Amino acid sequence: MNWRNRGKPLVIILTILLLLLILFPFFVMLSTMLKSGKEVYTSPPNWIPRKFVFSNFITVWKEYDLFGYFVSSFIIAIGATVFNTLLSVPAAYAVSRLRFPGRKLILYMFLVIQMFSPVIVVISLFKIIARIHLLDTYISLIITDTVFTLAFTTWMMNGYFKSIPIDIEEAALIDGCTRTQTITKIMLPIAVPGLVTTMIYTFIYAWNEFLFALSFIQSKPKMPLTIGLYNFVGRWSTQWQYLTMSAFYAIIPVLVLFYLIEKRLVAGLAGGAVKE
């Protein structure tokens, strides 16, 4: 492939230029999070802080109730992940392994509702959540985050279950395993990579969720990171060195998790042809 070799320097230059563009806000984050409060509001701004305030790494935990937001985000994300798994695994098993009237319709439904926007239902959901007295609770977000990830995770798990040869399960049934045992002892262990993917997907979704948290959570101690930080933005006096530092801390966990599932996620979204 001749042009590839000839074009290599050009490719690398273009890549670097595009990376500078794409990573711009993260460079800004890294620059701002180490500035002093005074330097943040200096015009014109500097890319490299005149004085590196490394203590921001620590002080931000005292300035903001970052720990509390982290705890809330964790509770919501873990809760949604558990709830989602409990619902999606049996559902996925049913559509992938059992034959029943309405199976195709259900599969089709799961694919279509992946795309529904939370905004469409948030008004009526608010009323429902209020009526069952769940406003300002973690549970409200655990439920709604589960609902809006359920279709996709079921769909993904369906794909993983389907890829397991049916003979394995059949042999176990003949050997006297019950249906539940074949699911827990045979199917799930083989489908672990898929299960991990869907669990991480739900975790990230709940961690990043903004709209429901904005609408349902009112008291400060229950706020997840997204809303907690959002409440600091927009004021003229926003302490951007702390906000960017918090953003740094908030992004790291999802970044790591995302890299673990990125290939499977693309394959799941784009359909059969993209191989992992």
Next chain:
Amino acid sequence: MADTTGSLLVRKRSRWWNAEARLAYILLAPAVIVLVAFMFYPIIYVFLMSFFDTSKLGQLRAFVGFKNYRGLFATSDFWVITIRSIAWTAIGVVSKTLFGLIIALLLNVEYKGRKFSRLLFIIPWASAVPISAMLWEWVYNPEFGLLSHTLKMVGLWKHPPIWLGEPISAFFACMWVDIWIGIPFMALVFLAGMQSIPAERYESAYIDGVNSWQKFFYITLPGISELLMIATLLSSLWTFNDFNVIYILTKGGPGGSTDILITSVYKNGFEWLKFNTASVMAVVTFIILAIVSIVYARIYFRRESS
């Protein structure tokens, strides 16, 4: 697809059919119940609201037929917002596709550090959207933000606008953040598609002496055409649905100049308590989304069964 899925019990004894179906329904029940209660019921309720006169608390008062629809369709605001949503989606998807193609082509070239650049290109998708949007708000700060400063310093733009403070620049500033978030998915899908094109095709083209452009248009592009279709459909759904970026950056302002349907639904409902308007807009949005989703599902099913 249904036909290829084996069925354990049916293969053995068909009279187990009922037991098998019953087990399936039991396993599906929890998921379906939760979906009905927290997704389908709310959607139905929004449809109902759009045909009723509602109180400030969102309670249904009297059936009014299409009155809410006629009322909303008579305002020019609604049409401006709808057209803006379509423009937003079109500009967004086209830009994401172009950037995605360029980055995929670049990542498809082998060089040292390619894997690392791939990791870096993913970051906007991998990081939390609301947090990225907040970062961008700071980037766009006209006085202390590093974007305006850098543009001036490099000499690219001597007098950059007050990004989020003026209607047109605010629209494009939000647009860019949405595009920026959507690029990595496009790039990854296209890259995966390009890598699944057999190398022989390129090799025979090399023997025939075709140039790079011809290679791109006659081999690469046709090789990823179906993926291109699926990715742009998905991307148009996500772009159309992008509430977070606009709401965090401008809340639809200044003067409603960055409102699209999805932000308008939320503001009408939660801020102005205009449930009639909000529900009609939600229904319109729902119908648009449902149509695109069904097209996506059909294509997805077709490629899976082929």
